[in-house]
Amino acid sequence: MKKLLFINLIVLFSTFLIAQEITDESVEHSPENSKCFYCHGNPTYSFYNEILERNVTNRMNPYLIIDSALYYYQNHSSFECIDCHSYGFKTFPHDNELQMEAMPGCFDCHEGDDEVYNFAKIDQQFQESVHSTKHSQDFTCWMCHNPHTYKINARNNQNLLETIVYDNNICLSCHADINKYQLISSDKNPNIIEKHDWLPNQISHFAHVRCIECHTDTSNNILVAHKVQTKDKAVRKCVECHSQNSILMSSLYKFQAIEKRNKYGFFNASTLDDSYIIGANRNYYLNVLSGLIFGFVLLLIFIHAVLRIFIK
Amino acid sequence: MKNQVYLYPIWVRLWHLLNALLFLTLIVTGLSLQYSSNDYSLIRFDWAISIHDIAGIALCVAYIFYLFSNRFTSNGTYYQFHLTGMLVRVLKQLRYYSIGIFKNEDAPYPISIDRKFNPLQKISYVIVMYVFMPIIVITGTALFFPEILPTDLFGISGIHIVDLIHIVTGFALSIFMAVHIYFCTIGKTALANFKSMINGWH
Numbered sequence: 001m002k003k004l005l006f007i008n009l010i011v012l013f014s015t016f017l018i019a020q021e022i023t024d025e026s027v028e029h030s031p032e033n034s035k036c037f038y039c040h041g042n043p044t045y046s047f048y049n050e051i052l053e054r055n056v057t058n059r060m061n062p063y064l065i066i067d068s069a070l071y072y073y074q075n076h077s078s079f080e081c082i083d084c085h086s087y088g089f090k091t092f093p094h095d096n097e098l099q100m101e102a103m104p105g106c107f108d109c110h111e112g113d114d115e116v117y118n119f120a121k122i123d124q125q126f127q128e129s130v131h132s133t134k135h136s137q138d139f140t141c142w143m144c145h146n147p148h149t150y151k152i153n154a155r156n157n158q159n160l161l162e163t164i165v166y167d168n169n170i171c172l173s174c175h176a177d178i179n180k181y182q183l184i185s186s187d188k189n190p191n192i193i194e195k196h197d198w199l200p201n202q203i204s205h206f207a208h209v210r211c212i213e214c215h216t217d218t219s220n221n222i223l224v225a226h227k228v229q230t231k232d233k234a235v236r237k238c239v240e241c242h243s244q245n246s247i248l249m250s251s252l253y254k255f256q257a258i259e260k261r262n263k264y265g266f267f268n269a270s271t272l273d274d275s276y277i278i279g280a281n282r283n284y285y286l287n288v289l290s291g292l293i294f295g296f297v298l299l300l301i302f303i304h305a306v307l308r309i310f311i312k
Numbered sequence: 313m314k315n316q317v318y319l320y321p322i323w324v325r326l327w328h329l330l331n332a333l334l335f336l337t338l339i340v341t342g343l344s345l346q347y348s349s350n351d352y353s354l355i356r357f358d359w360a361i362s363i364h365d366i367a368g369i370a371l372c373v374a375y376i377f378y379l380f381s382n383r384f385t386s387n388g389t390y391y392q393f394h395l396t397g398m399l400v401r402v403l404k405q406l407r408y409y410s411i412g413i414f415k416n417e418d419a420p421y422p423i424s425i426d427r428k429f430n431p432l433q434k435i436s437y438v439i440v441m442y443v444f445m446p447i448i449v450i451t452g453t454a455l456f457f458p459e460i461l462p463t464d465l466f467g468i469s470g471i472h473i474v475d476l477i478h479i480v481t482g483f484a485l486s487i488f489m490a491v492h493i494y495f496c497t498i499g500k501t502a503l504a505n506f507k508s509m510i511n512g513w514h
Contacts, residue, residue: 200358200361201458201459203459204458204459237350237357238348238357238358238361239348239349239350239353239357240350242345242348242357243348243349243350244349276469276471276472276475278345278346278348278475279345279346279347279348279349279357281472282346282347283476286479286480290483293483293487294483294486294487294490297487297490297491298490301490301491301494304409304494305494305497307414308413308414308498311414
């Protein structure tokens with residue numbers, strides 16, 4: 001119960017974080033979008049029913065309601081709705097046939113966009129991931145990256161704990177929501193809390209590392225690994241993270257880990273602002289000092305013992 | 313048992329034995345955790361965590377037992393000391409260990425039924441049992457429940473500070489352990505003091 005409450009708090013917390021910095025005034029927004037939000041930003045919509053020959057008000061499908069505040073905060077906030085959706089949606093009431101049209105994917109625009117984000121590598125990793133191999137075409141980028149709200153986080157956010165919450169919520173949006181999970185699977189959604197029962201200090205781990213740290217094959221070419229692997233390949237050995245050569249340095253702390261040991265002599269010092277990892281954050285100077293002190297004490301004992309044996 | 317005094321009642325010996333075993337376990341597992349590595353590992357990380365946790369809880373219980381026993385038996389009186397002249401007494405004992413012992417001088421503060429510890433032993437045991445032990449027990453308990461620790465303490469993670477204190481105190485106690493075991497060989501024979509802690513007679 002405590003753990004479920006914790007996950008709920010994470011979701012609430014992330015919503016709060018997003019809501020805090022909700023507007024980005026530097027990006028121009030299309031005024032045309034307001035016509036869409038007039039209906040799709042509200043729980044109800046009205047139209048003239050030609051059969052009844054009067055105005056009627058209906059409930060909007062909750063999955064079709066777009067929060068304009070979140071929309072104008074996300075990566076593609078400058079987009080006009082019909083940049084992705086069919087031009088036919090400009091006509092209202094919409095033609096029902098339009099719903100059957102295929103939606104564009106990330107690579108329809110981003111193919112070849114490899115300099116900054118390395119989409120080619122992302123695509124390759126995704127194709128090799130369990131999400132793609134197990135679910136085929138049903139699993140698109142939009143399953144994780146909500147096109148109306150997704151904002152790049154790991155690259156821009158200085159607060160790593162916020163990034164962890166944001167990124168984990170992407171996984172939880174399916175793995176903690178049976179309705180979305182069953183869009184692509186008829187399996188029973190595994191209970192994340194029970195599946196991770198073996199993990200000591202589960203709450204602390206969930207709050208300080210992302211799911212992908214253990215569940216993906218990390219790559220040097222992209223910031224966020226996309227090759228989600230089967231559960232039997234997930235990291236289970238504690239020392240993978242709890243050691244000087246912690247894998248977190250090549251994933252979660254990749255871009256912060258430029259320095260190796262420059263913050264008061266701590267190994268993997270870049271983690272210290274957000275968490276303390278036993279075994280990974282030992283201090284170089286304390287190590288040397290403690291070794292010298294212990295060696296000195298043992299030397300004194302040895303000399304004393306030798307003198308006792310030979311002088312007595 | 314002629315010329316011997318019964319200094320160590322059964323509860324002291326049992327507690328001392330348990331304490332020693334737990335201490336050694338905690339030092340070994342603590343070192344294994346602190347220097348954990350992918351390439352080599354003294355003890356598997358998850359095993360070391362579990363053993364360290366169990367031994368730590370047992371040490372806490374043993375320590376509470378020790379505190380109560382010292383409070384309600386005469387054993388506690390051996391730890392009482394007067395600050396006046398303490399430094400002189402400690403230095404005198406230090407001089408004996410560093411010079412006098414090699415000249416076959418008599419110990420300045422021989423052990424008796426009224427004086428179980430010499431001044432140097434007394435001050436070190438008091439520091440270890442009444443300063444270092446509470447610190448390591450409290451910090452260890454806090455690390456066992458990391459969610460209760462503040463995320464930010466003077467700009468640093470609470471776990472980080474508490475863990476540093478825990479490790480530094482653990483290191484100090486390890487030094488004490490090494491010195492303590494060595495000093496136990498300074499008796500009538502090298503094994504005399506160890507035998508005393510088994511049969512109770514000194």
